[in-house]
Amino acid sequence: MSGTIYMIPCPIAEGEWERVLPAPNGDVMRSINYFVVENTRTARRFLSKVGMGRPIETLTFAELNEHTDLREVEQLIKPVLEGADCGVISEAGLPGVADPGAAIVAVAHRHGVKVVPLVGPSSILMALMASGQNGQSFAFNGYLPIKPAERVQALRRFEKRALTEGQAQIFIEAPYRNVKLFDDMLKNLAAESMLTVAVDISGEEEFIQTAPIKVWRSRKLPDMNKRPAIFIIGRA
Amino acid sequence: MSGTIYMIPCPIAEGEWERVLPAPNGDVMRSINYFVVENTRTARRFLSKVGMGRPIETLTFAELNEHTDLREVEQLIKPVLEGADCGVISEAGLPGVADPGAAIVAVAHRHGVKVVPLVGPSSILMALMASGQNGQSFAFNGYLPIKPAERVQALRRFEKRALTEGQAQIFIEAPYRNVKLFDDMLKNLAAESMLTVAVDISGEEEFIQTAPIKVWRSRKLPDMNKRPAIFIIGRA
Numbered sequence: 001m002s003g004t005i006y007m008i009p010c011p012i013a014e015g016e017w018e019r020v021l022p023a024p025n026g027d028v029m030r031s032i033n034y035f036v037v038e039n040t041r042t043a044r045r046f047l048s049k050v051g052m053g054r055p056i057e058t059l060t061f062a063e064l065n066e067h068t069d070l071r072e073v074e075q076l077i078k079p080v081l082e083g084a085d086c087g088v089i090s091e092a093g094l095p096g097v098a099d100p101g102a103a104i105v106a107v108a109h110r111h112g113v114k115v116v117p118l119v120g121p122s123s124i125l126m127a128l129m130a131s132g133q134n135g136q137s138f139a140f141n142g143y144l145p146i147k148p149a150e151r152v153q154a155l156r157r158f159e160k161r162a163l164t165e166g167q168a169q170i171f172i173e174a175p176y177r178n179v180k181l182f183d184d185m186l187k188n189l190a191a192e193s194m195l196t197v198a199v200d201i202s203g204e205e206e207f208i209q210t211a212p213i214k215v216w217r218s219r220k221l222p223d224m225n226k227r228p229a230i231f232i233i234g235r236a
Numbered sequence: 237m238s239g240t241i242y243m244i245p246c247p248i249a250e251g252e253w254e255r256v257l258p259a260p261n262g263d264v265m266r267s268i269n270y271f272v273v274e275n276t277r278t279a280r281r282f283l284s285k286v287g288m289g290r291p292i293e294t295l296t297f298a299e300l301n302e303h304t305d306l307r308e309v310e311q312l313i314k315p316v317l318e319g320a321d322c323g324v325i326s327e328a329g330l331p332g333v334a335d336p337g338a339a340i341v342a343v344a345h346r347h348g349v350k351v352v353p354l355v356g357p358s359s360i361l362m363a364l365m366a367s368g369q370n371g372q373s374f375a376f377n378g379y380l381p382i383k384p385a386e387r388v389q390a391l392r393r394f395e396k397r398a399l400t401e402g403q404a405q406i407f408i409e410a411p412y413r414n415v416k417l418f419d420d421m422l423k424n425l426a427a428e429s430m431l432t433v434a435v436d437i438s439g440e441e442e443f444i445q446t447a448p449i450k451v452w453r454s455r456k457l458p459d460m461n462k463r464p465a466i467f468i469i470g471r472a
Binding site: 007018019020021022023024094095096097098099101102103104105106107108109115116117119120121122124125126127128129130131132133134135136137138139140141142167201202206208209210211 | 256357358360364370373442
């Protein structure tokens with residue numbers, strides 16, 4: 001009989017893992033020997049902090065990330081088909097959300113393998129919860145395009161959908177480009193459009209504010225350079 | 237100085253709260269005397285289970301739900317402007333997501349009040365994590381329209397967006413209409429479209445499966461009548 005795939009969240013900021021994860025998640029982790037992870041080094045460090053009750057070296061790690069050939073994913077699930085449970089861990093937050101982890105879950109469903117999601121921090125939903133923007137209709141759009149013209153086009157597309165459908169539009173950027181992105185938004189979005197900036201969620205320097213673009217234009221810039229941030233465009 | 241608004245998740249299924257919530261959430265709850273809740277009865281029951289260390293009757297509850305006039309929300313925030321911390325609690329899961337809780341947060345940001353989101357279970361993201369569908373681009377669309385013609389129209393609109401943009405389309409239905417909805421999907425969606433059915437997430441009878449519509453057509457119907465469910469339409 002096949003094993004089960006557990007989708008195992010990890011923290012999104014520094015600090016004790018118990019602060020942001022239910023304690024029983026630790027028991028699930030300790031019961032697993034096979035992990036499919038976005039980054040082996042960070043996954044090992046996380047599991048060490050949680051405390052596995054045995055040397056980390058006795059565990060098996062396979063990587064699934066943006067470098068993984070999709071044909072390899074069929075290999076990654078083999079131990080599960082042979083009966084081993086598997087823990088999927090991303091670099092931060094929820095595996096399978098805003099990362100390549102969904103690939104092994106898609107294969108799992110084709111094989112009828114059971115998949116169990118655990119509770120943990122999602123910077124996307126924590127930003128949304130604390131934004132006051134529309135939590136009854138929202139979209140996560142992933143990373144913005146890198147090329148300047150395409151970025152501005154994407155921002156305008158998000159704004160249009162937010163204004164016409166009332167659907168809050170969530171997106172992220174590589175942290176070192178946050179300041180440039182913020183600048184692009186102040187220049188290209190309408191004065192009345194609502195913008196949420198959520199920086200360092202669940203961290204010590206957490207900053208979450210929502211205001212119309214016209215207010216952001218006259219406000220002191222939040223410190224978001226090289227810090228993980230979530231942005232949300234919405235309708236007033 | 238203003239108080240802080242804490243967005244406080246609660247469980248989405250029966251069972252011990254510590255199973256799905258980080259233990260320190262309890263400390264935050266115990267530090268608060270003023271709660272803005274979707275339903276006073278369920279919020280009291282939740283706080284009693286967590287254990288407030290004092291009679292629940294000494295706490296103040298105000299309701300914010302679909303019956304609340306938006307003008308009343310300005311009143312709800314008054315205690316916070318006068319210095320009291322406030323806990324926002326929805327009927328299930330994350331407040332401010334798929335419920336009317338965002339209204340008080342929107343007002344909070346206009347007043348410069350700090351809003352802090354806590355970690356907890358989101359049936360939307362747990363379904364997505366365990367679905368294998370696109371976690372890098374997804375939309376939550378709330379409840380489907382009630383009228384049959386509009387429902388089918390909405391389903392087709394979701395499918396179109398899923399197929400053309402690759403954006404996973406998440407939605408919910410009143411639990412007693414789940415079976416009818418499932419039937420509508422089997423009849424109206426394309427054979428190759430991927431459908432996730434996620435029932436009773438984090439509960440004892442959790443069921444999460446993804447398959448093409450053509451496979452669902454020949455499969456035994458999952459038991460979803462009157463059980464909380466999340467549906468996701470995606471591209472193969």
